[in-house]
Amino acid sequence: MRKQYSAAALLLLGTLASTTAQAQDASRIQAKVVGADNQPELVQFNAAGKASYKASEAAQVLRQQLGLTSDDQLRPARTELDQLGFTHQKFSQYYKGVRVEHADYNVHAKGGAIESISGDFEKIAGLNTTPALNEATALSRALAKVGARKYMWQDPAEEAGLKQQENDQAATYLPKGELVIVRDRRISADNAPLVLAWKFNVYAQQPVSRAYIYIDARTGKVVLQDNIIKHVAATGSFATKYSGTVSSATETATGGYRLRELTRGLGIETYNARKGNSYTTAVDFIDADNSWTEYNNANFDNAALDAHWGAQSTYDYFKNVHARNSYNNAGAKIKSYVHFDDTPGDGVGFENAYWNGSVMTYGDGASRFDPLTSLDVAAHEIGHAVCSSTANLTYANESGALNEGFSDIWGACVEYYKAPTKATWLIGEDIDKVRPSLRSMSNPNAEGQPDTYKGTSWAPTSTAPSNANDQGGVHTNSGVLNHWFYILSVGKAGTNDIGSAYSVTGIGIDAAAKIAYRTESVYLTASSNYAAARTYSIQSATDLYGAGSAQVTAVTNAWYAVGVGAAAGGTTPPPTGTPTYCTSKGTSQAYEWIDLVNLGTINRTSAKDAGYYNGTALSTSIAAGSSQTIRFSAAFTSTAYTENWKIYIDYNKNGLFTDAGELVVSGSSASAATLSGTFTVPTTARTGATRLRVILSDNAATTSCNTYSYGETEDYTVNITGGAAIAGGTYSLTGGDSMPLGNELARGLEVYPNPATDAVRLVLPGNAEATSVVLTDVRGVRIAGATYSNGTLNISGLAKGMYTLSVSDGQKVFHQRFVKQ
The missing domain is CATH 3.10.170.10 (Elastase; domain 1)
Known part of the structure; x- marks a missing residue:
């Protein structure tokens, strides 16, 4: 019996909204990416103030943006919460109650407000959902396609083992048919027609194979084989x-x-x-x-x-x-x-x-x-x-190449994580007796794979995918994703197969892996292609590191390097040489600034430095493997506000501070006293001069590359002796009334955007509810001209200037400042 869903559990489509409603909706959109089928793949919204959508309005947003009709449904599949505080509502598409295979849409929200929606939606009209072929006949066609000598359900021992494994006496390998709507891949790889089909999970024992087989419910033809x-x-x-x-x-x-x-x-x-x-x-x-x-x-x-x-x-x-x-x-x-x-x-x-x-x-x-x-x-x-x-990428053509490529990425990442002395960028080098490896991520051409989209060695995807053509080149065309990840991790300059000159500064394998994981686990859907992977990896880098960050630029330029999309800014990235470090600067020093930095022979006391001080002419030597103590302090005009300290060392000398272990001290304190942080220099840090960056900011969200509101950044030089390459370090923050690393930052109040114009969103630790919100100006006078509701503080009526928030969760009061523009 088909499962019944209550009205509350379904997102039923309605007609298009009125012209007025459409105009209001359009004003809420920041950006939209449309796929080859003219359907939106990613829509970003204004996530603050009157223009924001609430997470509870997911049905309305999907109905408006996807133009749903009364025949369409988006049924809730699952909801996930990630480490960045985003809630991801996953929906599966149905047409007249029939599952549309590989069509899924996601709603991404933070702090109760929708920030974006993404996925693959199939526009369907007039499709007959009554099968002309019954399930038994369709199964016989599926088995004829597989042609195995023996199937798992024909082995009593395997059937008994499955029942035990699933703890279900009804469990069986015998395929059960499910009616779905799927694209007929016999026609072409692109823009294939949608058909009603029977879907079977067929597990063969001799010879071994397992795949989803899709049989056209009207003609009895095999329209798709998706290998499990x-x-x-x-x-x-x-x-x-x-x-x-x-x-x-x-x-x-x-x-x-x-x-x-x-x-x-x-x-x-x-x-x-x-x-x-x-x-x-x-x-x-x-x-x-x-x-x-x-x-x-x-x-x-x-x-x-x-x-x-x-x-x-x-x-x-x-x-x-x-x-x-x-x-x-x-x-x-x-x-x-x-x-x-x-x-x-x-x-x-x-x-x-x-x-x-x-x-x-x-x-x-x-x-x-x-x-x-x-x-x-x-x-x-x-x-x-x-x-x-997660993404459940269909095992055919470009989505199948992405499926294979992500698996190679995880092969490289796990090997780097557990056995860094192995050849990280070669796949199967330990087992191959004939070739140096099965695949090379650093040089895909060496093993017959393309390093450029539709370049040398690209396997055709225009024919119907089958085992004979490697399901549309899934093991071949994965080289493009592999090489993108390699370039993103370590950097590279050159000219690709389509004549595009590129130069990319790597961000390290750890940061690249975080971006790849978020792309696969949050944004990609079953039918995603290389263009979608580019869109969603850029969005993932933005989520993790911020718009305009060095990581977003590197992701974009790495895709350009492998022939997918334009370079950042629409131009070829500049050539690299001596590392060029990103900008980090405080806008105002009216209330606090750095007045001491001491590490080894670096010992500088100072007054205000206009938000940034280039002290790279000052240097000290630190030995790989040694324990170091850095001392630092803040000066205040009057009140000692809670300030956030972040200290970085570019151990691998790649011009970034985002690699593992390069954030050597992190924490917060409301003290003007001298603080100290201890860290261990990795034994594999690169020998030579590199950059030390010290940041004091009023905003806990400040990273190594920010122009932030209040505070200062100071850069110095450290000379590392006896090192080689990158590894991690240990660190802690002590002194004054500050707390050990992790405690204070984990307990901070997030206020964003900052600066703001109409509204700011407040996020307490653990997404706790605020029991009171008090707003004061720079004089300490309480302000009554702002209203707080559902995590958002309306500040549209406030005068321009700086304000202090005191927010309680019923147990502890958190303080944070913001600027009204």
Whole structure:
């Protein structure tokens, strides 16, 4: 029976709003990006004052912006809250009650106000939703397409294993048909017609495959195959085969210890498929003393140690770096099966590794590959699971290339995170016996991939995707996304295949990964292409680092470098050489300024410096690996306001302060006394002169690249000795009445925009409700001419000038200043 939805749970479409309403709506739009189908992919709104939309108005916004009719519905799918405080409402499109496959739309809000909407909406009119073909006939057509010798539901042991795994006695691999609306990919890759289709999840055992098969519900033709098992391009303290001796969690068992553990989510488990193709008959690897040193044998059992450690490492990376709890963000168990063979007994090893939609599967390799359990391959495949739980990019043509590319990105990131001495920018270098690697992110052409959109080695996407053409070149055209990420991380200058000269300053792999993760997990939808990836990565960089930031510029220029879109400002970025640092300056020093900076031989006391002081002629030497103490203080005209201190060192000398560990001191204090911060210089910091930046600002949101309202920035030079490249550091803030790093900033009041004209939004820690809001002017006189409601303070009636807010959450009072323009 089809699930029924109440009126409250549906976003039912109405007719277009009146001309007056449209004019009012248009005044709220800051920017709009329209796709090739003339439908909006991204709409940004004014998020403050009278022009803002409330998050509760999502239905109205979607109806107006997408021009919904009475046949269209957008049904709520899920709501997520990210680390930036954004709430993302996810909606799935339906037409006359039938799911429109791969069409999803998202509403992004912060502080109760909608900031943007994004996604893919299909404009449909007059489509017949009554099938001419019944489910059974359609399934027979789907099975004829797959043509397997044996299917999973025909294996009683696998069926029993699924019931146990799902804890559901009704669970079965037997495909159940679902009516959907999908594009007929037999016609062309672009602008294919929408058809009513039966959708089946078909899992074959011999030969192994798993895919969503779509059968036209009127003609019985196969219109799309979306592979669930994604191949690694026709592939796929432990004494590991590929990563040396590592530490990895295990579990006690009869006879010793086994490759299982329960400390990460619902667990990490690794099994021995014993060169068979059955998951249910797999067994545990057992070691008597938990010192797994005897597994380097002719059977390559030590490859299982790589798989187990790889799964744990990938879990740790997503949890510690992106706050994601396993691939589904709900702690899902990660199960890996090693020594898998799709055709047991044929004497040929299985040269593949894949995520089958539920578990990890690794072959032992043959002529091309060694066992396919290397760290980057494990992270790549689990990356597919992350994608299926986020953007769910369709595995064909450009969306499929993005799917593969993001998995390569996570392979590189996890390898850099856990094994930085490995070749970060090569994929599969540990397992490939014939080539230097399976793919190269730094030089895609070396392995037959394009480094430019539709450039050299680009695989055609105009024909219907199939296994014969690698689903429209998904493993080939992913090179463009790979190279974009490489350029964004480390920088590059040159001329691409379409004749565009470029020069990009890298922002470091950590910042690039944050942008890539937000792009995939927040903005991309199933049918996204390269143009959409560019739009949404720029938006992600804006969310994370601010409009006009060095990161936004780098993202834009990296896309230009690989042939997607224009460079920042519409021109070729300037050539690079000696690092040019971004501007950081306080607009006013009427109330506070930096009066002391002391690190080693740098010891400067000063009066006001007009918002910025270039002290790079002053320098001191600091040794890689050493612990350092920096002292600093603020001067105040009268009242000692709470001020925010941020101190950066450009350890990798790339002209940015956004790489891991480069924010060496951060915290806040309302004291004029001398404060101190301690930090450890990374042992891998680059030797030589680099920039030290000290920022004092009244605004906690101030970053390394800002022109902010009140305070000062001072730059100095530090000479690093005995170093090489970048790594992280430890740091803390002590002194006066300040608190350790993390406490004070985590407890701060956010006030934005600042300066403001009509309204400011107030966000308390933990999104707590404000119980009182008091506004005073520079004289300390209480002002009654502003009203506060739903997180927004209306200041349209105030005179221009500076004001102080005192906001209470019922337990603590927070103070912050802002400027009315």
